[in-house]
Amino acid sequence: MNRILIKNAKIVNEGSIFEGDVFIEDKYIKEIAEKISAKHSDVKIIDAEGSYLIPGAIDDQVHFREPGLTHKGSIETESRAAVAGGVTSFIDQPNTVPNAVTQELLADKYARAAEVSYANYGFMMGGTNDNLEEILKTDPKNVPGVKLFLGSSTGNMLVDNPETIEKIFSSTPMLIAVHCEDEATIKHNLEKYKEEYGDDIPVKFHPEIRSAESCYISSSKAVELAKKTGARLHVFHVSTAKELDLFTNKIPLEEKKITAEVCIHHLWFTDADYEKKGALIKWNPAVKSAADRDALWKALNDDRIDVIATDHAPHTLEEKKNPYTSSPSGGPLVQHSVVAMFEAYHQKKISIEKIVEKMAHNPAKLFKIDKRGFIREGYFADLVIVNPGLPWNVKKENILAKCGWSPFEGVNFKSRITHTFVNGQLVYSNWKVKDIKAGERLTFDR
Structure with a gap:
């Protein structure tokens, strides 16, 4: 069972920003609360203090x-x-x-x-x-x-x-x-x-x-x-x-x-x-x-x-x-x-x-995408942690598109993505994409 607890995040969702924790279990957001304690020994804890947690x-x-x-x-x-x-x-x-x-x-x-x-x-x-x-x-x-x-x-x-x-x-x-x-x-x-x-x-x-x-x-x-x-x-x-x-x-x-x-x-x-x-x-x-x-x-x-x-x-x-x-x-x-x-x-x-x-x-x-695009309990855990005060420069070495260039090359950005979760899997952290192809087909509530 995949269990991750994101703590101390500035959670951005549906027009408001509030400090709190988010608990991921398997593919889904299991709990959102001001404080959540780890109830299982296998929980991976990520401290997001000072960063924003946004829907992917x-x-x-x-x-x-x-x-x-x-x-x-x-x-x-x-x-x-x-x-x-x-x-x-x-x-x-x-x-x-x-x-x-x-x-x-x-x-x-x-x-x-x-x-x-x-x-x-x-x-x-x-x-x-x-x-x-x-x-x-x-x-x-x-x-x-x-x-x-x-x-x-x-x-x-x-x-x-x-x-x-x-x-x-x-x-x-x-x-x-x-x-x-x-x-x-x-x-x-x-x-x-x-x-x-x-x-x-x-x-x-x-x-x-x-x-x-x-x-x-x-x-x-x-x-x-x-x-x-x-x-x-x-x-x-x-x-x-x-x-x-x-x-x-x-x-x-x-x-x-x-x-x-x-x-x-x-x-x-x-x-x-x-x-x-x-x-x-x-x-x-x-x-x-x-x-x-x-x-x-x-x-x-x-x-x-x-x-x-x-x-x-x-x-x-x-x-x-x-x-x-x-x-x-x-x-x-x-x-x-x-x-x-x-x-x-x-x-x-x-x-x-x-x-x-x-x-x-x-x-x-x-x-009308099913259960995505929001930080809600029961929704797929497609989540991103953004540090708003971690400057970095776009250069050839950190461009991942196959073509190897970007119109933003040379730009200094003040904010940086530190973690990306797709269907509850931590697919990006420490400036590296992990070899986890967690993507699933989008379905539509029509």
């Missing part, structure tokens, strides 16, 4: 690159980076090779994760212009949702047939998550810059090519269609101030039919950073202006934006060095997302309670 982060948008793109990353390597960063559950996207657009291909990903994942896992079913029948076979209790690329990105899964999109919105009761950028606008902008620069367009023009307008055209159409059809819509990686009026904070999350997510990179970087970081911060949608970033922070804090995620999407440095038109968009972020948000807490941009709400509670609520 649930990252609702990652690309762990398996199958078919494992030179960039794999379920094993990227889930290892995740638990080192305090992410205990992830939802992976379908733009692998082959694309996860049939029940058989989706099942293959789940089978692989069962063998190798350090963190809990869910895999989105991919939508295409012609796989509605496959989408409708998806079991909502075992799969987080359906992913539609309404703008092209890595993997070429563009869904651009308006009739098909409306059929999917009308037919599936599942959550539909969308990547929103308008393809026609992007193509028009790209041709303009290619006429001047050829393929070697300076990356600083990325937010002009994949513009705020392209985001708004696409996301506003998706929201309009969701309202028309009653679909349950979740808009991934909102990146512009203009889009924020599409979302509301007037009703509780549980009652929202249309929700929004923001990613770490859109909260951290601005277009001024392209000069120094270049293609390392080339994402789709693009990192945009400081005004956009400020508006995203405001919407995150006033609850128009519901979730913080990473869109963790590793590429090799060699691929990133290609000319603009062949340099892929995306970067590794899952190891540094929680500490990046704690850095924002130190900068007084967000409270720790709000970080936990947006990175753990809300993804659990939004996807």
